[in-house]
Amino acid sequence: MARIRKLEVYSFRSIQKLVWFPSPNMNCLVGPGDSGKSTVLDAIDWCLGARRNLPVTDADFYNMSVDDEIIVRATIGDLQDGLKTLDTYGPFLLGLDKEGNLEDEPSEGSETVLTVQLTISDDLEPQWHLKSDRAEAQGLSRGLTWGDRVNIAPNRIGVFANQHLGWQRGSILNALTEEKADASAALADAARQARNSFGDTAGDQLKDTLGIISGAAQALGVDVGDTVRAMLDAHSVNFSGSTISLHSSEGVPLRKLGLGSSRLLVAGLQNRVAETASIALVDEVEIGLEPHRISKFLLELGSKTEATLFQIFMTTHSPVVLRELSGPQLYVIRRGDEHSVVQAGADDAIQGTLRIASEAFLGTNVLVCEGATEVGLIRGIDRYRAEGGHSTFAAAGGVLVDAGGVSKIYRSAMSFLKLGYNVATLRDDDVQPKEKDERDFVGVGGKVFKWTEGWAIEAELFDCVSDEAVLQLWSYAKELQGEQRILDHLRTACEGPIDLSNWFNEITEEKRRQLAAAAGSGSWFKRISHMEEAAYSIIGPDLDNCVHSELPDLLSEILKWSGAIDG
Numbered sequence: 001m002a003r004i005r006k007l008e009v010y011s012f013r014s015i016q017k018l019v020w021f022p023s024p025n026m027n028c029l030v031g032p033g034d035s036g037k038s039t040v041l042d043a044i045d046w047c048l049g050a051r052r053n054l055p056v057t058d059a060d061f062y063n064m065s066v067d068d069e070i071i072v073r074a075t076i077g078d079l080q081d082g083l084k085t086l087d088t089y090g091p092f093l094l095g096l097d098k099e100g101n102l103e104d105e106p107s108e109g110s111e112t113v114l115t116v117q118l119t120i121s122d123d124l125e126p127q128w129h130l131k132s133d134r135a136e137a138q139g140l141s142r143g144l145t146w147g148d149r150v151n152i153a154p155n156r157i158g159v160f161a162n163q164h165l166g167w168q169r170g171s172i173l174n175a176l177t178e179e180k181a182d183a184s185a186a187l188a189d190a191a192r193q194a195r196n197s198f199g200d201t202a203g204d205q206l207k208d209t210l211g212i213i214s215g216a217a218q219a220l221g222v223d224v225g226d227t228v229r230a231m232l233d234a235h236s237v238n239f240s241g242s243t244i245s246l247h248s249s250e251g252v253p254l255r256k257l258g259l260g261s262s263r264l265l266v267a268g269l270q271n272r273v274a275e276t277a278s279i280a281l282v283d284e285v286e287i288g289l290e291p292h293r294i295s296k297f298l299l300e301l302g303s304k305t306e307a308t309l310f311q312i313f314m315t316t317h318s319p320v321v322l323r324e325l326s327g328p329q330l331y332v333i334r335r336g337d338e339h340s341v342v343q344a345g346a347d348d349a350i351q352g353t354l355r356i357a358s359e360a361f362l363g364t365n366v367l368v369c370e371g372a373t374e375v376g377l378i379r380g381i382d383r384y385r386a387e388g389g390h391s392t393f394a395a396a397g398g399v400l401v402d403a404g405g406v407s408k409i410y411r412s413a414m415s416f417l418k419l420g421y422n423v424a425t426l427r428d429d430d431v432q433p434k435e436k437d438e439r440d441f442v443g444v445g446g447k448v449f450k451w452t453e454g455w456a457i458e459a460e461l462f463d464c465v466s467d468e469a470v471l472q473l474w475s476y477a478k479e480l481q482g483e484q485r486i487l488d489h490l491r492t493a494c495e496g497p498i499d500l501s502n503w504f505n506e507i508t509e510e511k512r513r514q515l516a517a518a519a520g521s522g523s524w525f526k527r528i529s530h531m532e533e534a535a536y537s538i539i540g541p542d543l544d545n546c547v548h549s550e551l552p553d554l555l556s557e558i559l560k561w562s563g564a565i566d567g
Contacts (some may be wrong), residue, residue, distance in 0.1 A: 008072070038334055056124040093114065245547065284316065369403060422562075471507075
């Protein structure tokens with residue numbers, strides 16, 4: 001069961017250089033658009049696929065520079081005995097130590113591997129060979145035998161998965177068993193019967209035409225017998241695609257299955273051929289599948305299995321997919337002068353975020369919020385800005401994570417920072433995090449946003465918004481909590497009875513502080529949906545009317561940090 005131990009990609013499409021040591025099991029690549037996820041899958045397919053040619057164009061070269069060769073190297077381990085035959089591959093067998101270093105030949109403690117290299121120069125002709133400095137020094141050069149190439153070729157479970165539902169070259173069905181069906185005799189007989197059957201009816205359908213042809217032949221002395229007949233030419237009978245393919249009990253070809261169903265079936269078949277077809281490629285796992293079928297699809301690929309039967313390389317843009325995976329199965333790809341692929345790992349903070357905020361891994365700017373109130377605020381402001389035609393946090397690749405409290409905020413934030421995301425935190429200032437945690441986070445490039453010293457979000461809101469917005473927040477709180485309940489909260493904050501008939505006639509600084517205390521202790525807007533609606537319908541429209549600038553200034557800084565507005 002071949003496994004890719006090391007993948008190197010040079011000057012291929014968007015990738016100038018990539019060196020990656022993938023997991024022997026499941027590898028799910030995530031990253032922003034145009035980061036190279038699908039290119040990695042294509043590189044594997046082009047390098048290891050059983051093909052003699054490729055549809056190469058100048059656009060497949062990095063920056064369309066054909067002066068720099070495309071090179072893809074796949075170092076293969078877990079070799080079957082046939083790939084370790086000294087007579088065939090002896091000078092090309094390498095050693096791979098535990099640190100991922102290649103040795104000129106296998107040694108004790110290293111794994112025996114082969115490196116397959118694809119090279120494409122400016123003539124656009126692909127060349128495959130085994131890479132070995134030892135062999136090159138001896139003037140030796142060769143590639144894998146065709147049979148071995150077929151054996152290690154990856155199965156691609158893509159949009160055209162139905163190609164595997166017939167017994168055609170490269171089909172997964174050919175790997176299930178040694179059984180073969182010979183259709184040649186049946187096809188020849190069927191062609192004869194079709195020719196005769198058609199000839200019996202065509203004479204009436206083409207009577208006039210055949211009469212003209214017969215007359216012309218006689219006039220020209222061309223012997224065509226008593227009469228010309230229209231019949232099928234047996235040599236012209238063509239069968240496109242698979243000559244033999246799978247059909248339902250009603251005779252309907254299974255290639256007519258929906259996209260999701262065909263991919264799901266092929267994924268199940270992949271499990272049955274793991275010993276002979278041990279690498280699978282799946283681009284955009286979620287295509288054509290409902291959430292419950294995504295789960296089944298991933299189970300068939302081994303998402304819940306510690307050691308899978310085959311090695312999977314896949315990409316996704318779906319939080320539903322990510323929720324089904326574990327941290328070690330997730331790899332974040334980053335684009336730069338040198339592409340990098342970083343494993344998310346088994347950190348508890350990563351695993352928890354995969355469950356409750358998996359969409360965070362699909363963005364570029366991660367804002368880790370102390371709680372649901374901050375998440376709702378940013379979501380609501382974004383809705384308001386979008387409706388007004390302004391740039392938004394989300395459109396700039398911003399994603400929000402609810403850390404679930406100030407004590408957890410930096411553990412979560414540091415996890416994302418290590419994976420190469422642009423990360424900031426947004427927190428209250430009434431309860432302080434551990435000083436060292438915040439200092440360490442800032443020291444490695446993290447950004448901290450917080451409310452005015454000593455204040456929680458409610459204090460910031462009621463201190464800054466206009467008198468009109470204060471009244472609107474009070475009315476909205478009554479809708480959410482009921483008038484008597486929030487009145488009780490306000491009386492507690494005021495430390496005594498109050499007369500609402502004239503209490504709001506003049507909104508003083510003291511009253512603003514009392515309202516903030518009541519809102520905080522009573523959790524008026526603590527749900528994401530509650531604060532989101534308040535931010536969308538009240539706070540957003542009021543930002544230009546605020547009596548103090550701290551709130552709009554901080555929101556503006558967050559948008560600048562994310563790139564939603566110019567800094």
